[in-house]
Amino acid sequence: MKVLAHSYVCPKGVKLNGEPVFDTQAEENPLKSAYQQLGVEYPKFYKMDVLSKMAFIGTELLLPFFPAGTDLENDLSLIFANTSSSQHTDNLFVDSYEKLNNPSPSLFVYTLPNIVTGELCIRHKWYGENCFFIEEQFNPKNYAAWAQSGFSKGNALCLCGWVEAKTNGEQECFLFLLSPSDKTEHTIEIELSTLIKQYRNE
Amino acid sequence: MSDLKENLKAQIIEQLNLEDLTPADIQDDAPLFGDQGLGLDSIDALEFIVLLDSNYGIKITDPSQGKEIFQSVNTLADFISKNQ
Amino acid sequence: MNKSVYIHYLSLVTPLGNTVEQHLEAFKTGTSGIRMTEHAGFQGTRLPLAKRTEITANRYDNLLREALENVHITLTGKTAVIVSSTKGNLDLLPGDTFSSTHAIINQFFPEAPVVIISNACISGVIAINTAADYLLSDTYDQVLVIGIDAVSEFVSYGFQSLFALSGEACKPFDKNRNGTTLGEGCGIVLVSNQKLHDHAVVYKGGSSSNDANHISGPSRTGEGLVRSIEKTFKRSGLNASDIDFISAHGTATVFNDEMESIAFGRTQLNEVPLNSMKGYFGHTLGAAGILETIMSIVSMEENLLFPNIGFSETGTSVPLNIIQKLESKELKTVLKTASGFGGGNASLILQKEG
Numbered sequence: 076m077k078v079l080a081h082s083y084v085c086p087k088g089v090k091l092n093g094e095p096v097f098d099t100q101a102e103e104n105p106l107k108s109a110y111q112q113l114g115v116e117y118p119k120f121y122k123m124d125v126l127s128k129m130a131f132i133g134t135e136l137l138l139p140f141f142p143a144g145t146d147l148e149n150d151l152s153l154i155f156a157n158t159s160s161s162q163h164t165d166n167l168f169v170d171s172y173e174k175l176n177n178p179s180p181s182l183f184v185y186t187l188p189n190i191v192t193g194e195l196c197i198r199h200k201w202y203g204e205n206c207f208f209i210e211e212q213f214n215p216k217n218y219a220a221w222a223q224s225g226f227s228k229g230n231a232l233c234l235c236g237w238v239e240a241k242t243n244g245e246q247e248c249f250l251f252l253l254s255p256s257d258k259t260e261h262t263i264e265i266e267l268s269t270l271i272k273q274y275r276n277e
Numbered sequence: 278m279s280d281l282k283e284n285l286k287a288q289i290i291e292q293l294n295l296e297d298l299t300p301a302d303i304q305d306d307a308p309l310f311g312d313q314g315l316g317l318d319s320i321d322a323l324e325f326i327v328l329l330d331s332n333y334g335i336k337i338t339d340p341s342q343g344k345e346i347f348q349s350v351n352t353l354a355d356f357i358s359k360n361q
Numbered sequence: 362m363n364k365s366v367y368i369h370y371l372s373l374v375t376p377l378g379n380t381v382e383q384h385l386e387a388f389k390t391g392t393s394g395i396r397m398t399e400h401a402g403f404q405g406t407r408l409p410l411a412k413r414t415e416i417t418a419n420r421y422d423n424l425l426r427e428a429l430e431n432v433h434i435t436l437t438g439k440t441a442v443i444v445s446s447t448k449g450n451l452d453l454l455p456g457d458t459f460s461s462t463h464a465i466i467n468q469f470f471p472e473a474p475v476v477i478i479s480n481a482c483i484s485g486v487i488a489i490n491t492a493a494d495y496l497l498s499d500t501y502d503q504v505l506v507i508g509i510d511a512v513s514e515f516v517s518y519g520f521q522s523l524f525a526l527s528g529e530a531c532k533p534f535d536k537n538r539n540g541t542t543l544g545e546g547c548g549i550v551l552v553s554n555q556k557l558h559d560h561a562v563v564y565k566g567g568s569s570s571n572d573a574n575h576i577s578g579p580s581r582t583g584e585g586l587v588r589s590i591e592k593t594f595k596r597s598g599l600n601a602s603d604i605d606f607i608s609a610h611g612t613a614t615v616f617n618d619e620m621e622s623i624a625f626g627r628t629q630l631n632e633v634p635l636n637s638m639k640g641y642f643g644h645t646l647g648a649a650g651i652l653e654t655i656m657s658i659v660s661m662e663e664n665l666l667f668p669n670i671g672f673s674e675t676g677t678s679v680p681l682n683i684i685q686k687l688e689s690k691e692l693k694t695v696l697k698t699a700s701g702f703g704g705g706n707a708s709l710i711l712q713k714e715g
Contacts, residue, residue, distance in 0.1 A: 107296070118297045121294045121295065121296040121297060149588075160448075160449065160479055162454070162455070162457065162458070165451075165455075165458070165515070166454060166455045168515070168519065169454060172518050175331065177331050177522075178518040178519060178522040179324065179327055179522065180324055180327070180519075180523050181293070181294075181320050183519035183520075183522055184523075184576055185576075186448075186515075186519065187447060187479070187481045187702055187703060188480075189479065189481050189702075189703040190702065190703045192571070192703065193576045196571040196572075196573040197573050197576065199573075201571060201573055202570050202572075202573050202585060202588050203571065204569045205571055205705060206478060206487055206491065207478065207479055207480045208477060208478055208479070209459045209478075209479050210476075220495075220498070220500060221491075224491075224494035227498065228568075228596065242455050318575070318578075320523075320577060323522065323523060323524065
């Protein structure tokens with residue numbers, strides 16, 4: 076297994092393979108600014124929740140690194156995780172019925188974490204396997220094991236994501252693209268731990 | 278009536294998060310749903326029901342009614358002025 | 362698959378009871394757990410719900426504890442626990458809704474790592490598929506898979522805002538269906554590399570697939586469900602003619618059941634006896650896949666086809682073979698499917714050994 080590429084989206088800015096792509100630190104709405112700088116035409120972006128917006132931006136940047144010749148429609152699996160599920164939208168939805176007295180259907184549909192992977196599948200016409208896990212913290216060992224199981228069942232590529240949006244304002248999205256190779260799962264675990272530490276500390 | 282329509286356009290943009298649009302982009306008689314118009318979907322239609330209730334105090338209990346009412350800004354304004 | 366993966370039922374807690382015997386009796390007699398409930402909906406409206414009335418507070422944690430207390434098994438070897446739930450404990454909002462889950466499970470299984478899957482209504486089926494993967498990769502010898510969700514204002518109001526709830530007990534696949542009914546429950550299965558009980562069935566394969574179409578509306582063509590069923594056939598080395606019974610998703614919304622009928626038509630499964638168990642349990646979201654798998658294993662053990670409560674007249678464009686009365690039939694191979702928000706679809710196949 077090897078890491079083909081990785082990206083990181085947080086309110087401070089957007090990075091690709093460790094290098095800064097967009098600096099959004101001074102922006103009032105960092106994600107909107109990053110989307111506009113991407114130059115992609117996808118008005119549905121504005122309707123998405125924070126989790127989906129971050130994953131959308133991070134994924135667009137990774138697209139050039141998807142290996143040519145892979146049947147992305149069928150053989151790409153998506154493995155995502157976080158700690159707080161859809162907490163940010165959950166609380167907005169509670170406000171819609173407790174404070175505004177009108178439960179909002181467009182918020183309710185985002186009160187599931189796996190809507191993130193659903194949005195990516197719609198955007199890119201990916202029909203492969205998806206799974207969203209809730210973890211106490213970012214756990215590279217689990218990603219490596221889940222991706223490996225997918226490869227042994229015939230998936231050719233795995234887009235993994237750690238995507239978090241808490242009500243206290245903490246937001247981050249770390250995406251990485253895995254493909255089968257002779258590197259051991261253990262090597263990948265160390266690489267991923269190092270990468271997320273670097274992104275978080277910069 | 279024209280004030281109502283202008284207000285509606287701003288409310289639609291806000292309620293449905295159509296941040297790439299301005300009220301001037303929405304024609305009074307343009308279809309709101311389907312590929313030709315704003316391309317709104319079934320969730321947007323339900324959000325219109327919330328909009329009518331919270332901004333105009335009009336309750337719709339059967340979403341199938343929405344099909345006629347939510348055709349365009351014109352039909353929406355017409356419905357609001359008759360039911361308020 | 363060279364190694365065998367066995368699935369055993371261990372525990373289930375729903376409005377119908379907290380033992381397999383109670384559930385078998387309810388299913389034999391066509392008894393529903395759904396009751397009209399006052400002040401359950403937004404602004405105090407009445408809603409039909411399948412709610413466990415014995416629980417009066419802290420519903421999620423208490424459901425989980427009750428189901429775990431009913432597990433009487435000594436586990437040896439490497440063990441993990443997978444939890445399938447869409448919302449966890451919503452009483453914990455604005456904080457982390459899954460933070461109580463680990464602690465409760467560790468009271469019962471102190472050593473076992475806990476993995477949580479939250480993938481909308483297909484969580485349960487994916488959780489079993491993931492457990493099988495763990496066994497096949499020798500990561501664990503056995504995995505307890507727990508499916509759970511509790512009834513809440515949050516989810517009820519949300520489904521109401523989508524106009525997705527029926528005014529009376531839901532009617533899966535029926536012509537007059539007009540929405541689902543929410544329910545709650547907790548079910549536990551043991552996925553093991555050893556056969557520990559006579560009732561155990563063999564897991565033959567499973568998969569998931571996304572519709573890539575809409576985040577809340579089911580695909581009009583059944584695309585994701587078709588792809589998942591076909592992939593599961595391929596992985597298990599079986600085909601439509603092998604299937605004796607389908608435990609379908611059948612939420613009783615107009616669009617979902619129509620989508621499933623198209624998908625079963627496209628996969629030549631439209632004549633296979635089929636039921637949705639939503640008429641018994643309501644839609645229990647993250648618990649659904651596990652509760653329905655448990656009752657599918659009971660079906661196989663008893664060689665009984667359980668009726669699809671709420672169905673009286675064909676109401677899908679592709680007519681399906683909906684089970685209308687309790688019937689004896691030798692059941693060897695069973696297909697379980699699920700579909701949900703986020704465009705997810707999942708399936709798995711169970712088979713009796715030998």
